Each structure stands twice: as C-alpha cells, then as structure tokens.
Amino acid sequence: MQLLQDLLIILLAAWMCIDQNGLVIVSYFPVIVGFITGLIMGDITTAMYIAGTFELMQLGVANLGGSSMPNYGLATIIGAFLAIRTGTGVKTGIAVGLPVGMLAIQLDVLIKIINQFIQRRMERLNHEHKWKAMLRQPWYGVGFFGLETGIPTAILVFLGPTAVKEILKWLPAWFTNGLTIAGGLLPVVGVAMLLHYMPTKKFFTFLVIGFVLTAYLKVPILGLALIGFACAYYYFNSEMKKADEKQEVKAAGATNDQGDDYDE
Structure with a gap:
C-alpha cells in the first residue's frame, strides 16, 4: 500500500509541473494538488490545512514572462506527504515543504535553460525541412518539466520520511520555530498583497x-x-x-x- 502511495505521489508531482507548463487543468494549484495528495495518503484534513496555507502564500505572487516563483504546489505535495506519513503534523509539513518549494526555483531556471536548446534545435530542424524530427522535440521539453518536480519528490519520498524524522530530532528548536513563524506570516503577506491590488x-x-x-x-x-x-x-x-x-x-x-x- 505504501509503495503504491509513493508512486502516485511521484506521478502527481511530475504531472503537476507538466500541467502548469502545458494543458493547465488547474492541477498545479496547492488546494487542488493538496486535495489529491490527501486522497492518496488517506488524510484529506491534514493535506488541506497545508494546502490552504501554501495557497495563501501564492495569492500575491505571479511568474510573469519567463520569471520563476516558488513552487507552492510541490511544497504542498511534499509537506502533506511527510506530515501524514511521519505523523509529525501540519507545522512540520509546512516547515519542510516551504524550503523545497523555494529550492525548486533553481530547478525551474535550469529546465528553462535546457528547453532553450530544444527550441534552437527545433528551429534548425525546421530550416532543414525535417519536420517529423522537429515535432518530436517538444515532448523532450515536456519530459524535462516532469523531471523538474518528479526527481526531487522521488528522492524525498523514498529517502525522506525516515531521514526527515531523524533530522527533525537534531534540529534546534529556534530553527523549527523560525520556520513555523515564517510559515504563519507569509500567508498574511500574500493576502495583503492581494488586497493592495483589489x-x-x-x-x-x-x-x-x-x-x-x-x-x-x-x-x-x-x-x-x-x-x-x-x-x-x-x-x-x-x-x-x-x-x-x-x-x-x-x-x-x-x-x-x-x-x-x-x-x-
């Protein structure tokens, strides 16, 4: 049962990023992926508490043009998974999920750089009239976007629960308390930014x-x-x-x- 949950969580994370950069069936919003994560893990209440917090953080942030923003969807999936699997609760899920969402910015930038090379290759194949080969190239870009969130999730899913539990035992209280306070303040900032433009x-x-x-x-x-x-x-x-x-x-x-x- 746990193995099936692990695989579904990894697939959800990979599909979320593909959807965000492709079909856009709103599955990358924290409240949506949080609900699905809760269904997979069997604890919708905990997952939705975490998803609601990250959704509020996302309210005042937008990745305009080619800019990158924290991946709050990935933070929701990771946070909810670890909170439910380890039984350490909502605060731990937010404290662990938030840094993962922040670090995902770097992966997003890297994938966008790689996709620039794919775009150049498509242009070259078009000039060479090799259209069948050209039409295959976008699928590579889609695959890279899936790996952007799929690989970090796989690492944390298979190595994370036990490792995170041990790490949390050794982390000083001021550090975890600081992350908890930050997690409580960021939703307020998101709402304030939203109200500013309304x-x-x-x-x-x-x-x-x-x-x-x-x-x-x-x-x-x-x-x-x-x-x-x-x-x-x-x-x-x-x-x-x-x-x-x-x-x-x-x-x-x-x-x-x-x-x-x-x-x-």
Missing part, C-alpha cells in the same frame, strides 16, 4: 462584515462563502440594473433630440 476601499463594508462574521460570530467558511456569493450576486444585479437604466435614459434623450430636429 478595490478594497470600494468594498470595505463587505470586508468588515466578513471579518465580524468570522471572528466574532464564528460562521464557518462554507457559510461565509455563501453569504459572499449572495452579496456578489446582489451587487452584480444592482450594477446591471443601473447600467440598463443609463442606457434607457440615453436612448430616450437621443429620441427627444431627433424629435426636436424633425419639428424644426
């Missing part, structure tokens, strides 16, 4: 209502989401009604102007 002042009333419902009235997330959906639906209909009324006023004004010209 029309927060315009919807400040809804923000306060949501905070009161969550912090003081203890409304669960599903209930809060439904209330938010109802508010958004009401606001959308109100704005559409205002837009229709403006169009009717403009149309009526245009008709009156034409009537006046005709009378003259």
Whole structure:
C-alpha cells in the first residue's frame, strides 16, 4: 500500500509541473494538488490545512514572462506527504515543504535553460525541412518539466520520511520555530498583497462584515462563502440594473433630440 502511495505521489508531482507548463487543468494549484495528495495518503484534513496555507502564500505572487516563483504546489505535495506519513503534523509539513518549494526555483531556471536548446534545435530542424524530427522535440521539453518536480519528490519520498524524522530530532528548536513563524506570516503577506491590488476601499463594508462574521460570530467558511456569493450576486444585479437604466435614459434623450430636429 505504501509503495503504491509513493508512486502516485511521484506521478502527481511530475504531472503537476507538466500541467502548469502545458494543458493547465488547474492541477498545479496547492488546494487542488493538496486535495489529491490527501486522497492518496488517506488524510484529506491534514493535506488541506497545508494546502490552504501554501495557497495563501501564492495569492500575491505571479511568474510573469519567463520569471520563476516558488513552487507552492510541490511544497504542498511534499509537506502533506511527510506530515501524514511521519505523523509529525501540519507545522512540520509546512516547515519542510516551504524550503523545497523555494529550492525548486533553481530547478525551474535550469529546465528553462535546457528547453532553450530544444527550441534552437527545433528551429534548425525546421530550416532543414525535417519536420517529423522537429515535432518530436517538444515532448523532450515536456519530459524535462516532469523531471523538474518528479526527481526531487522521488528522492524525498523514498529517502525522506525516515531521514526527515531523524533530522527533525537534531534540529534546534529556534530553527523549527523560525520556520513555523515564517510559515504563519507569509500567508498574511500574500493576502495583503492581494488586497493592495483589489478595490478594497470600494468594498470595505463587505470586508468588515466578513471579518465580524468570522471572528466574532464564528460562521464557518462554507457559510461565509455563501453569504459572499449572495452579496456578489446582489451587487452584480444592482450594477446591471443601473447600467440598463443609463442606457434607457440615453436612448430616450437621443429620441427627444431627433424629435426636436424633425419639428424644426
């Protein structure tokens, strides 16, 4: 059973990176891969706690153009796997997963450099009219993207649980506490960055209502989401009604102007 879980986790990590750079079926988002990891490992609750934390970290970050960003999907898979397999809990999963996601930046840059050579080779084959060989080249790029996350995951899956458990025994408390604090602060930074680019002042009333419902009235997330959906639906209909009324006023004004010209 454990071997099957190990193989599925490695395949999930490899597919996640391929999907992110290809088909994009949203499987590279932490909450998605976290849910799948939880299904594979048999503990969805722990996996979703870790996935939710990394999802919040990712909110304010985007890899625009050819830039690279921490691979929070990989951090989620590794963190959830180790937390569930070793039984050390959510804090350990975040503390171990976050550095892996950060280190994945270097692998991402390396794979992109390698794929530049594949692109050049495709251009050369195209000029030589060797189109069958040219069409095979993109699959090599896809394979490299799979290896980008598949290899680190395989190393940690087969060597990690026992090794991580031993390492955690020897790590000083200040180090693990520091990683835990950083893991707690980064989601807040992600939310703050997201709010900075959103029309927060315009919807400040809804923000306060949501905070009161969550912090003081203890409304669960599903209930809060439904209330938010109802508010958004009401606001959308109100704005559409205002837009229709403006169009009717403009149309009526245009008709009156034409009537006046005709009378003259």
